[in-house]
Amino acid sequence: MEFAGQTAIVTGTARGFGRAITRRLAWGGARVVAADINVPGAEETVTLVRQDGGEALAVQVDVASAASVEMMVKTALARFGGRVDILVNNAAIWQLLPTEELSEADWDRVVDVNLKGVFLCCRAVIxxxxxxxxxxxxxIASIAARNGGTMAGVHYVASKGGVLAMTKKLGKELGQYGIVVNGLNPGTSQTEMTATWDPTIIEGIIRNTPLGRTVTPEDIAEVVAFLASDAARFVHGETVEVNGGILCD
Ligand SMILES: NC(=O)c1ccc[n+]([C@@H]2O[C@H](COP(=O)([O-])OP(=O)(O)OC[C@H]3O[C@@H](n4cnc5c(N)ncnc54)[C@H](O)[C@@H]3O)[C@@H](O)[C@H]2O)c1
Incomplete structure (x- = not known):
């Protein structure tokens, strides 16, 4: 049990990657705060964790709100032993629109959740x-930050590029305190985030992926578990690509 006695906070846990990450960390012995804006979804994830024999607690959070994030961390400290060993910044929203059709409100919401949310959660646990x-x-950033994205608006791509840069800066700033910071760029996965995509887009991605399939939430959860564990103690300020080789050129 590599995470025995540890407390983890994972954001965006009501479904998709966040659900798989929560289950994987809890399976490794962590007590997990399963945080999401969607509480019923986070509670379903907690039920699955308990069925696996693990420990988790559903907590409502809007990662774009400083007050809400502070409350999430307070709850984690109060309920799970006064410590936070692991933070996984996974919550995000996606939108695809041509740049000239994006409203200022679209830009603000995506950047607030995907980029400011990572800052607020880090600030609260540091x-x-x-x-x-x-x-x-x-x-959790995205392959879109590496290749400009094929199915994402400029605001989503920019937010994920910001997460990559922030990971490097936080690595420089926090290493001296024993805080290890890394990122992960998932390739395309068939979660609810991508459920509206035309199947031909997914088929094209699979054709161009050397390992011949899309990413699963469990693929992501395994790499998060590695990066959150002592096994990754000297990997720092890096972002790991998890995409089946689609960036090979
Ligand atoms: N699915 C993909 O193909 C893909 C590819 C690259 C990167 N990613 C990234 O991986 C992460 C997870 O993706 P996913 O496919 O599981 O997404 P998803 O849409 O299935 O799940 C995202 C979760 O975040 C939650 N959330 C949204 N706004 C929130 C807020 N303001 N506060 C708290 N929670 C909020 C949602 O309720 C949901 O449970 C995201 O960061 C996403 O950008 C996904």
Whole structure:
């Protein structure tokens, strides 16, 4: 049990990658705060964790709100032993529109959730991790930050590029306190986020992927578990590509 006695906070846990990450960390012995704006979905995830024999707690959060994020961390500290060992910044929203059709409100909401949300969650746990002298932060960005995205608006792509840059900066700033910071760029996965995509787009992605399929939430959860564990203690400020080789050229 690589995470026995540890507390993790995972955002965006009502479905998709966040659900799989929560189950994987809990399976490894972590007590997981399953945070999401969608509480019934997070509660379903917690039920699955309990069926697996693990421990988790559903907590409502809007990662774009500082007050809500502070409350999430307070709840984690109060309920799970006064520590936060792992933060996984996974919550995000996606939108595809031509740039000239994007409203300022579209831009603000996507950047607030996907980029400011990562900042707010990191800011809230850093004092706790500093005091502990250890911690792991894993930021979920996207292949879109590497290749400009094929099925994502400029605001989504920019937000994920910001997450990559933030991962490097946080790595420089926090390493001295024993806080290990890394990122992960998932390739396309058939979660609810991509459920509206034309099947021919998915077929094209699979054709161009050397390993011949899309990414599964479990693929992502395994790499998060590695990055959140002591096995990754000297991997720092990096972003791991998890895409079946589609970026091979
Ligand atoms: N699915 C893909 O193909 C893909 C590819 C690359 C990167 N990603 C990234 O992986 C992560 C997870 O993707 P997914 O496919 O599981 O997405 P998803 O849409 O299935 O799940 C996202 C979760 O985030 C939650 N959420 C949304 N706004 C929130 C907010 N303001 N506060 C708290 N929670 C909020 C949603 O309720 C949902 O449970 C995201 O960061 C996404 O950008 C996904």
């Amino acid at each position: 004092p706790v991790m500093k005091q502990q002298g250890r911690g792991h932060i894993v930021n």
